[in-house]
Amino acid sequence: MPNPPVQVVWFKRDLRTHDHSPLVKACAAGEVLPLYVIEPGLWGEPDSAQRHWDFIAESLDELSDDLMSLGLPLCVVEGDISNVLSRVIACLGPITLYSHQETGNAWTFARDRRVSAWCRKHRVSWHQCRQQGVVRGLGQRRGWVGQWEALVEAPLASPSPASPPAGWKGLPCLPREQWRWRALGVGREACPGRQSGGRRAGLATWRSFLAGRGERFHRDIGSPERARNASSRLSPHLAWGTLSLREVVKELRLARSERRGEAEWGRALAALESRLHWHCHFIQKLESQPDLEHQTMHPALKGLREHPHPGRLAAWCEGRTGVPLVDAGMVALRETxxxxxxxxxxxxxxxxxxxxxxxxxxxLHLARLFVDYEPGIHYPQVQMQAGLTGTNALRVYNPLKQADERDPQGRFVMRWLPALAGLPEAWRQRPWALPTAERAELGFVPGRDYPLPVHDFEAESRRWKRIIHDARQTPEARRDSDVLLDRLSSRRGTRPRRLVPPPSPQLSLFSEPDQETS
Ligand SMILES: Cc1cc2nc3c(=O)[nH]c(=O)nc-3n(C[C@H](O)[C@H](O)[C@H](O)COP(=O)(O)OP(=O)(O)OC[C@H]3O[C@@H](n4cnc5c(N)ncnc54)[C@H](O)[C@@H]3O)c2cc1C
Structure with missing residues (x-):
């Protein structure tokens, strides 16, 4: 009689054992091999960074301990996933593959297609479960909100103890010390203020929010200084899956019912719940239109802003544009x-x-700096803030107005740009305008002690606002906006659909045999 297959659980952006449906299913089915693959192709992509890996490695450390308490080893292997799976079969015999669905970047999408083809060729069943409120292969958004609700209302899943296959030690699993401190990726800037990885850090962050610091969430999230404490700070834990979206939403709803009657908490928790909807709403956009990672979203706005301006780009990336709130933001991001x-x-x-x-x-620069880099949120958000969706109101942030409203005393700016800390409040956000008398008295020379603005950014902004506004007004542009709205917006209204959008390119992944959602 042939051996029963080994249940291989492939961990990706889901570094936990709690509420992990693929692990639960695998543990119920037989011998289990938990697998994490360090994929050189993925780490060679321009959106990858050492800080991502450092967060992942800390999370794998804890995942390994948590699996051990279920009786399972975590096998961390380096290589191409299809080669690794072939090696597993050679070593252990037939397998069944389990993972969560992933809405990653174009590289992971192409890799998943290769894995799918590999599974067909080797007659391996691949069970993929949903962990976000994202629906694979969705052509348009009607009914999407109900699907999100069904996902978060489903019970949490706990795996039972299981055994590894006898021969797993024959696999080329890396010892912990070899992957824990590995140097990977292209973005190597040090990140001393980075949030720690791992489920325990994620739970501690979440509990401290619910226990007190979240009460002013809705009031303080717009402040660059206060938001660090007042917002949930769940993003890296949701992005790398040390916490599940479902467990967070369930605890949030419990907290909302326990705090009924406390007006501030009510507003804060409702605001957070909306954002957990947006989390999936944005990822769904990339799932439905994966070329958003590389292509301008609205056809009428393609090719408009193409000049690379390398000097301006370098100044922006290095936090030396001469506009304090912008530069302080970049420095804070690099450091934390x-x-x-x-x-x-x-x-x-x-x-x-x-x-x-x-x-x-x-x-790409921001993707490398965000520890919480989540392609599905990142690219649609970047396109929106760059004014390229064609469907949202054109919103352009003036950093001087933002500074006056959000950092009026310049606390944030002083913290991250110490060169400006000695200036009186009135000039911290506009050091170029420091009067001559004060320059001599303070020994501060704009252009020497802090850069002058690289460019007339207000005039440039007005110019681009006009160009983009005009490009959106043609009949063809409006028609394209309707198509985009139909495909990517999750409005509940009954606006009649005017055009049928083309099928989602991700549909092919969904419709491959041996894939299921749950
Ligand atoms: C240009 C740009 C790029 C972004 N890139 C990312 C990214 O790569 N990864 C990422 O997680 N978030 C991204 N965001 C969304 C948002 O800024 C962060 O989720 C948030 O700042 C993270 O902090 P928090 O966990 O304390 O958020 P909270 O405000 O406490 O919100 C809780 C969670 O809700 C989700 N969320 C919050 N705001 C948004 C939003 N506007 N859109 C979608 N989901 C949201 C996140 O998962 C977040 O962790 C981006 C926003 C912009 C404007």
């Missing part, structure tokens, strides 16, 4: 790997409108 939403939006808005840069290089 995190910024609040508004600062992220402003950095993109400044790069694309204020400096007239094409969106792609700034998007």
């Amino acid at each position: 790997g995190w910024l609040n939403f508004r600062m992220r939006a402003m950095l993109v808005s400044f790069a694309t409108f204020g400096l007239g840069l094409p969106w792609r290089e700034p998007a």
Whole structure:
């Protein structure tokens, strides 16, 4: 009689054992091999960075311990996933493959197609489960909200103890010390203030939010300084899957019912729940239109802003544009790997409108700096803030106005740009305008002690706003906007659909045999 297959659980952006449907199913089915593959192709992509790996490695460390308590080893292997799976079969015999669905970048999409073909060729069943409220192969958004609700309302899944296959030690699993401190990726800037990886750090962050620091969430998330403490800080844990979206939403709803009658908490928790919807709403956009990673979203806006301006790009990337709130944001991001939403939006808005840069290089630079880099949120957000969706109101952030509203005393700017700390409050956000008398008295020379603005960013912004506004007004552009709205928006309304969008390119992944969703 042939051996029963070994259940291989392939961990990707789901570095936990709790509420992990593929692991639960595998443990119920037989002997289990938990597998994490360090894929050189993925780490050679321009959006990868050492800080991502450092967060992942800390998370794998804990995952390994948590699996051990179920009786299972974590096998970390380096190589191409199809080769690794072939090696597993050679060593252990037939397998069944389990994983979560992934909406990653174009590289992971292509890799999943290769894995799918490999599975067909080797007659391996590949069971893929949903972990986000993202629906694979969705052509348009009607009913999407109901599907999100069904996912988060489903019970949490706990794996039972299981045994590994007897021969697993014959696999080329790397010892912990070899992967734990590995140097990988292209973005190597040190990140001393990075959030720690691992489920325990994720739970501690989440519990501290619920226990107190979240009460002012809705009031403080717009402040670059206060948002660090007031917002949930769940993003890297959701992006790398040390926490599951479902467990967070369930605990959030419980907290909402326990705090009924506490008005501030009610507003704060409702605001957070909306954002957990947006999380999946944005990832669904990339799932439905994967070329958003490389292509400008709206056809009428393609090819408009193409001049690379290498000097301006370098100044923006290095935090020396001469505009303090922009530069402080970039330095804070480099040092900590995190910024609040508004600062992220402003950095993109400044790069694309204020400096007239094409969106792609700034998007990659930010992807490498965000510890929580999540392609499905990142690229649609970048396109939106660059004014390229054609469907949203054109919103351009002026960093001087933002500074007056969000950092009026210049605390954030002083913290990240110490060169400006000695200036009186009125000039911290506009050091170029420091009067001559004060320059002598303070010994501060604009252009020497802090860069002068590289460019007339206000005039450049107005120019791009006009160009993009005009390009959106043609009948063809409006027609294209309707198609995009139908495909990518999750409005609940009954607006009649005017055009049928083309089928989703991801549909091919969904419709391959041996794939299931749950
Ligand atoms: C240009 C740009 C790029 C971005 N890139 C990323 C990215 O790569 N990864 C990422 O997780 N977020 C990204 N965001 C969204 C948002 O800024 C971050 O999720 C948020 O700042 C993370 O901090 P937090 O966990 O404390 O968020 P909270 O405000 O506490 O929100 C909780 C969770 O909700 C989700 N969320 C919050 N705001 C948004 C939003 N506007 N759109 C979609 N989901 C949201 C995130 O998963 C977040 O962790 C981007 C925003 C912009 C403008």
